[in-house]
Amino acid sequence: MHQPVLLEEVVALLTGCRRVLDGTVGGGGHAARLAAGGARVLGLDRDPVAVSAARAALGGAAEVRLGDFADAPTDPDVAAFCPDGILLDLGVSSPQFDDPVRGFSFRPGTTLDMRMAGEEGMSAADWLSEAAEPELSSAFGDWADERHARRLAREIVRRRATRPFQTSDDLVGAIRAVLGPRSGPDDFARLFQAVRIAVNGEIERLSRALPGLLEVAAPAGVLAVVSYHSGEDRVVKHAMSGWARACICPPAQPVCTCRGRPLGSQITRRPIRPGAGEIAANPRARSARLRAFRKAA
Ligand SMILES: C[S@@+](CC[C@H](N)C(=O)[O-])C[C@H]1O[C@@H](n2cnc3c(N)ncnc32)[C@H](O)[C@@H]1O
Known part of the structure; x- marks a missing residue:
């Protein structure tokens, strides 16, 4: 074959x-x-x-x-x-993916950046801290087929009211809070990819x-x-x-x-x-x- x-x-x-x-x-x-x-x-x-x-x-x-x-x-x-x-x-x-400074991966402590075009545009941290709840929800629903997209968007908005999103740990924490402790690398990969797709249009x-x-x-x-x-x-x-x-x-x-x-x-x-x-x-x-x-x- x-x-x-x-x-x-x-x-x-x-x-x-x-x-x-x-x-x-x-x-x-x-x-x-x-x-x-x-x-x-x-x-x-x-x-x-x-x-x-x-x-x-x-x-x-x-x-x-x-x-x-x-x-x-x-x-x-x-x-x-x-x-x-x-x-x-x-x-x-x-x-790009393997360079921790570029912030594409969910490895612990990675700064949420994900911008492909160098310093141009919003970083993933900015997007997670500023995007409206429906925009977050659409990204997780459309680009990650996430069943709990709306709940995840709501959780991000709730968390960022007290602490801005800065590192992969912040996003992993929000994902775990919504998807439960059994969520793992496949979920993180899928949802981080959705953020990357949104940030880079x-x-x-x-x-x-x-x-x-x-x-x-x-x-x-x-x-x-x-x-x-x-x-x-x-x-x-x-x-x-x-x-x-x-x-x-x-x-x-x-x-x-x-x-x-x-x-x-x-x-x-x-x-x-x-x-x-x-x-x-x-x-x-x-x-x-x-x-x-x-x-x-
Ligand atoms: C999978 S890699 C390409 C690897 C390449 N074919 C090789 O053989 O090394 C994708 C590349 O596309 C670039 N890229 C993604 N979107 C782009 C766009 N809209 N315009 C130009 N480059 C883009 C990324 O920066 C990245 O370097």
């Missing part, structure tokens, strides 16, 4: 592309492979630390810039590059980026997206299946007023998932889903 390794699957999907926009260059792993295959690579990352790491790793093999893939469609340099391959490998990188950026990225891609270009969260994968699936349809008018509408033609075709009918070997070597890969779309020629 075929045991997919997602890096190899991405490389295979983008083989033959001559100009690849890597919108999430991270440590430069994908970019290095694509450049070695002969593509010109333009790499972007929101995180200045990742940009330095990618530049050091890639040397002259790729151009790497600080930037948000959500802004790429309106960047004249990206339009001039005219990518025939675009890659988004979403989420956080292992170096990850789903909103992805939803905003996808239509523009398809537009900026060259005719017959390939867009490949690896997501690690069901909410992200849903956004990608919905976008790609909509692009592949000839008509996107509401079913009750008698006359078609939309574009009336597909914008291209899905390369992956179902998402490609990592094989057991990859998951054993890298358990963080277990939630990964790869989808790809080819723009019409």
Whole structure:
């Protein structure tokens, strides 16, 4: 049985592309492979630390810039590059997650930061201390499928009235108070990830980026997206299946007023998932889903 390794699957999907926009260059792993295959690579990352790491790793093999893939469609340099391959490998990188200063993990005593783009925007501590109760509740419900989202939001608001949220222990304490003493690392991981998604506006950026990225891609270009969260994968699936349809008018509408033609075709009918070997070597890969779309020629 075929045991997919997602890096190899991405490389295979983008083989033959001559100009690849890597919108999430991270440590430069994908970019290095694509450049070695002969593509010109333009790499972007929101995180200045990742940009330095990618530049050091890639040397002259790729151009790497600080930037948000959500802004790429309106960047004249990206339009001039005219990518025939675009890659988004979403989420956080292992170096980001493993650096305690970045505050992504629930290890005891970790400062709640979680900002991907350096010092830009609200930290997780600020968000937990300032967001309105319904916003907290929606984040836990939508991004962590938490049954007790409203109770958890209420508990956070109750606790922060006397003590601001500062470290992972503060959030773990609130989670335990609501989910009970049997809650553990899986719950913390799920709920911390929801906070990260909210703090960085990850789903909103992805939803905003996808239509523009398809537009900026060259005719017959390939867009490949690896997501690690069901909410992200849903956004990608919905976008790609909509692009592949000839008509996107509401079913009750008698006359078609939309574009009336597909914008291209899905390369992956179902998402490609990592094989057991990859998951054993890298358990963080277990939630990964790869989808790809080819723009019409
Ligand atoms: C999973 S890592 C990518 C790893 C990379 N493919 C590699 O081979 O090393 C995700 C990266 O995307 C970056 N990122 C997340 N959202 C972004 C956005 N909206 N714009 C640009 N970079 C983003 C993160 O900072 C992180 O470095």
